[in-house]
Structure formats: C-alpha cells, structure tokens
Amino acid sequence: MKNIFLFLLFSCLSIQAQQQISGIVKDFKTKKALPFATIKLDNNETFTSDVDGKFEISTTKKINSITIQYIGYSSKEILISSKKYYSILLEPKIDSLKTITINSRNLANSIIKKVIAAKNENNPQKKLNSFQFNTYNKLIVSTNPDSIQGKIDSIFVEKEFGKELKKIDSTEFKFKKIIDKQHLFLAEKVSKFQFSNPVLKETIIGSKMAGFKEPIYELFGFNLQSFSIYDDKYELFETNYKSPISANSLSEYSFTINDTTYIDNREVFLIYFKNNRKKKGLEGLLYIDSQNFAIAKAVMRIRGVIDITGIHDFVFLPEYQLWFPSKKTFKISKGKSKERTSFLGGRIVFEADDDENKTKKSTNFTYLLSETNINNIEINTPINIKKSFVKVSVNESATSKSEEFWNENRTIAIDERGIETYKVLDSIAEERKLDRKIRFGRKIFNGYVPVSILDVDLRYLVSYNNFEGFRFGFGGVTNEKLFKTFKLDGYTAYGLKDENIKYSLGISTRVGKISNSWISLGYTDDLREIASTTFAIDKRVFKLYDPRPINISTFYNYKTWRGQIETKIIPKTESLWQLSYSNIKPLFDYTFIQNGTSFKGFNITTAMVSLQWNPFSDFMQTPNGRLEIEKRFPKFTFQFTKTLPNLFENDFDFGKIDLRIDFEKKYLNGQKSAVLVQSGYAFGAVPITHLYNTSPNNLTKDNLLQRVTIAGKNSFETMFFNEFFSNQYVFLQLKHGFKRIELFKKVKPELVMVTRMAWGNLENPEKHVGIEFKTLDNGFFESGIELNKIFKGFGLSGFYRYGPNQLSRFEDNLALKLSFILDLGF
Structure with a gap:
C-alpha cells in the first residue's frame, strides 16, 4: 500500500x-x-x-x-x-538579409543535389537486402478540451418591438463535457513489417477499434502517408505529390537553410522547401545529415481545405551507417474553406469559414492524429515472406487479443480519455446494435436487404424495357446466418407486356477461404439483349436504375444449365471458369443460315474463362476475404469462350475472345482523365445473338426531343439500337472530368468531355436473315459534353455524331440525355 x-x-x-x-x-x-x-x-x-x-x-x-x-x-x-x-x-x-537568403538558397540547392545523388545509399529499401520490425499504431479523432469555451449561447430574432429569445444553444457546453472525458474515436494496431527486396508486407497481429467488435478492415488499407521518404512520389492522405528529393525537384521546389542542429549526436541541416508551381503543393522541412546527406527527419505539409501534416522520424544505426525509420506521425486539422467539409464518413466535420462571424465552432477544433512507433528492428536477417502479392494481411486472431497483449505492445500510452473512449463507444455500439447496422449498410450498398437468413436482391424488384414492359420480381441469396460456406440463390420475375415468367435457381459451396473460391451449379430461364457484350467476372454493381435496357426491344430467351468455379487463387487476379449448356430462342424475326440449314432456335454448349487482372493494385487479406485496398491502373479484363461441338447436341462451332483495358488518372486540382479500350473477336459460325452491338443507346424517333432518354454507361448515345453488328470490333472512349464549378449556391455542375469511337467488321452478313443492319467498317465517332450533378445528382448531356457514318439530317446526329449520379458518400 x-x-x-x-x-x-x-x-x-x-x-x-x-x-x-x-x-x-x-x-x-x-x-x-x-x-x-x-x-x-x-x-x-x-x-x-x-x-x-x-x-x-x-x-x-x-x-x-x-x-x-x-x-x-x-x-x-x-x-x-x-x-x-x-x-x-x-x-x-x-x-544582409538579401545576401543571406541568396547564399542559403544556393547552399541548400547544393545540399539537395547531394541528397538526390546519395538516395540509393541512404534508402533502407535500396541499401539493405532485408529487414523486419514491429509497429504500434494509435489513431484518434479528438479535440483539445482547452480550445473549447463550452458556453451556452442565447439566440435572438428581430421582432417589431425588439429582440425575442428564440432558443438556447447548449451544443458547445455539451460537447465540452463529452470531450473532457473521452475522444471521439480511437483505434489501435500492432503489426509486423517484413521487407525482402523488393517486397514490403505488413501483417496485422492485433487490432482494436472503439465501438466495433470486428474492425472496419478497409480503414487498415487507407494510406495516410508514404512508408519511404525516398520515393519519387510522396503520398499524403491518398494523394501523390512529387517528392522534394525526386529527380529534377529543383525545378519545382525552392529550398533554403533555416538552421543546423543535432539528432543522435550528428549534425544536420534544417532545409525548408516549398513548391513554387502549385499553390496547394507540398512544403515542409528536411533534416539532412551533414556527413552522408541522408534524411534524419522530414516534415511534409499540405495546406488547403484541410491541413495535413506527415512527420517521419529516424534513428541512426552506426553499424550500417544508416538512418532507419523510428516513428511516423500524421495529423489532419481544419484549413481554410468557404464550404462545409467532412470526411471519414462524416466523423470529422469542419464548418465553413465565416468572414462576418469569426467565432469558431467546436467541430473546427477536431483533428485526426495517427502515431506509429517502430521497434524490434532486425537488419539483413533471412526472411521468408508468405503470399508476397498481398500487401497487408490480418491474422485470424488479431481481433481477439487480451488486455495483457496490449499492455505489452503499447509503446504510446493510453490516457484516461482513451480508456473512457473504449468504454463509452463500446457500450453505445452494443446498445445501438452498431455491428448489425454496419452489416446492414454493407448489404444495402451492394443492393441487398438482409431479412433473417435471406439477403433480398433489390435488382429484381422492378424494372422496365420495351419488350417486357414493367417487370416485377423477387430474388435473393441465403446469408452467413444460415451457412458461411454454403448458399442458395435464385429469383423469379414476370413481365406485364410479354406475360411470361422468368426464373433462376443456384447452389454454391465454398472450397477455399483464403482464395475465396466457390463452386456453383445453376439453372436460368430468362431474357438477354442480342449481341450484348458482358464480362462474367465483372463485380456485381447495384444501381437504383439501369437506364439503357429501358429502350431495348430485341431480346433472346435462354434456358441455361451451368457449372462454374469462381476464385482469387491466382495473385492479383479474379477468375471465373464455367461450363454451360443453353437453348437459345430469338424473340424477334430472325433466321441464321449455316451450311444450308435455317435456324430459328439452337442449342449451344460452351466453356468459358473470364479473368480480371489488377497487376498494380494493392490487396489486403482479412479473415473475411481479400480486399483491393489501393486501386491502381491500368486494369485488364480477358474472356475466352469456346463452343464444344460434340457435347450436349451443340449446333454451332465458334469462339469469342474479349479484352478490356481500364485506365484512370486523378490530378491534384480535382480533375480526372479516363481511358477505356475494349475489343472483341468472334470466329466461326456465330449467330446474331452472340455477335457485338457496341452498346447503342438511341431511339429511332424523328424528333430530337422524342429521343431524350437517360444516358447509359460507356454507350454510344447517338447510335440507334440494332443499327450495327460486328463479329470483330475495337472501341475507344476518352473522358476528362473538370473540377466542379459553382454557378449558384446549390448548382455545382461537373463538366466532363467525352469522345467515343469504334471500328468493326462482320463476316458473312448474308447468314443473318430477318433484321436490317450496317457494319462498322468505316468507323463510328461521337463526342459530347456531360454536365453531371447539376442539382441533387441530376445532370444533362449532349452528343454529336460525325465521320463516315454521319446521317444526312443534322438533327439526327444529335442526342440529348438526362443523367443521375447517386453519391452515397462511400
């Protein structure tokens, strides 16, 4: 005692x-x-x-x-x-100020040149063959209680005979009482980093997130700041900037020496740098070792709507003559903005700057702070990195660590406010069933509503097209409450216009947890647009509406038995392997002539493999599966389909090769460019149902206003339905989106310039009888402007058709389209 x-x-x-x-x-x-x-x-x-x-x-x-x-x-x-x-x-x-400034800049430039020249000798990932270390990370969202007055405001309104009390605002008073006792959010993580040239992998050993029984794994993949200070690009809050010590950085940055000091008993220069070309560019301070010109500490800063600071601390290892990372610090606080700013799901909110009222609101003092301590450093020891293609791996037991584990591994103390944060947020989460709500939100985002053991699929509830009219249905898939490794799926639908029932049934079982591999069997009796191009591996995307099918009238009925394997076992690749047998019946006047025989319906047995390869993306392996945590471009999608002539009464012998390349580039000024290249080649005896139509989206109406519909995605807005068919084609789309422009207070359109073009060919067009069409031998070209999100997600676009397939009447080359973009804030 x-x-x-x-x-x-x-x-x-x-x-x-x-x-x-x-x-x-x-x-x-x-x-x-x-x-x-x-x-x-x-x-x-x-x-x-x-x-x-x-x-x-x-x-x-x-x-x-x-x-x-x-x-x-x-x-x-x-x-x-x-x-x-x-x-x-x-x-x-x-x-002497001018002379000192000039001399300090000249000397600083000379030092920076030596830093750049010695980068490989001072960069641990270049100099060392391998290393490993442990880290402890603490992330908090909080506010300094001393910065909040905590007063109760009286709000008055002007009346005819003076002021009248409208209400008493106690928001700041209540906020201060809360923040005195706890933080707004707290998360901890213990990891092991392993490097074996050139792979750097993080394995999360333990994790805690206040208010969550199971952490939100996506937050672990959120890259707040670069690991290395020596890369040509420095990443800060998911944005890449040119590094001040990259090649040719002297042409973009100005450098001055502020002072000299000592770190680990070694003299270092303090060099201030600032981007001269970009107003909101990177600036900060580099501590440069005067002997080997290595970086002994770095402070990187961006000032804008939010202020972001990334700090890198190093420790000197005499035996290796190397500065090695010892700590990383990341902080976000409010910057200067005329708009209300929020991020991390609205957990941090900054009010707009008010020139007339200088009083800051409580939320403006909120900040995010992430601190990472590095310990147990081992240099050049033999390391075997398992599953090196996965950048971050989360151990199965990471979320169930004892308090003893955390006491042993915490290198940054948890104060009373931190302890209270866990108690309060965990109790609130339990009371409000937060885990259940998050699960519900994830399902809704993907288009499902969980009802007991069934996830109801919202896609099947209601839709419309020119053939079925209004289509009503119901479908879903059993969820993890019934079985985690087994599921049943299906749907049924009815069209009011064609008065037919469509349905599908399927059964799946998981055969690989880490690779998320599933084997499935199923049967479907439904409709599909003729000559449409689909990649089977594409992720299921939920839309409140799918605009393009509304105007389609030419479908075929397919009754298909299928067996398939879906897996992520190939590194950075998702693949689907399928064997299917289909009975095809075109639901329009059409005959396919092959070897003197006329076919109005036919049987097709196919084998198919569909692959999506994301070679430049980063992935995280969690106990629940693999996540793409850093999407990088280009991305490649490949699909090969081949009929099996001697199996299950197959009528035709043909094959299809499909390829798609996606590329996107985001700019620091808020603009974005995108390039889409897609091509296909069908060879052999291919009926029109399996040819290519290059996604038309224009009605055959005489009046321009009669053709106003909703814009599709990556579709030709001026091309009429069933106007062109090809057995080989190439499609190119170029898009460039500009930063949103404020025209009025609530009118902020996003201007996007679009150009699309396609070339194609059809061999043996005489085999397709009953439908008129043209070919794309001379190419098809259209360009247009999209004004998206003009108001509440609604927008307007206009496109013009030109080139060899331009129509004689000017009006027929124009297309006006409405658009709607739903922003859920994810």
Missing part, C-alpha cells in the same frame, strides 16, 4: 512539474508567419515551429527562457513567465 501511495504521489508531482508553452513566430514588419523557426530552450532542448510558425513545447524540465532563431533574422531571447502563449516577432537583418 505504501509503494502504491509513493507511486501515485510521484506521478502527481511529475504532472505538476510538466511545463507547457505555445506560441507563434512572425516577421516583425509583415506579420507573416516564419515556418520552421528554431526554438532553443535554456536546458539545451531544441524545438521547431510548424509551417504556420506555430509551436507547442512540453517538457518536464523547468524553462526559464527560450531563444528563437531564423536565418536572415536577429535571434531573440524570451524570458518565460506565467504566460502560456507567446507571440514572437523577429526583426530581419536588413543589411
């Missing part, structure tokens, strides 16, 4: 001895902040102001005075009193 008392007494004394001061460093005349000024304490500790000239100092040693230094300015000593905040103004050395 005595020991406990002494310990508590010592802890209290330590807390009382903690001294904290903060402030800002500015230019005496201009009052502009001086970024990364050096603050030296009288006890020889050194601190640095941030990019806004602000600093916070916390130390257990008594501070009597601080000295502030900045190159080109006279140093200033400040005596510390009882004040907590200091505004410090430095006077420039007028006579």
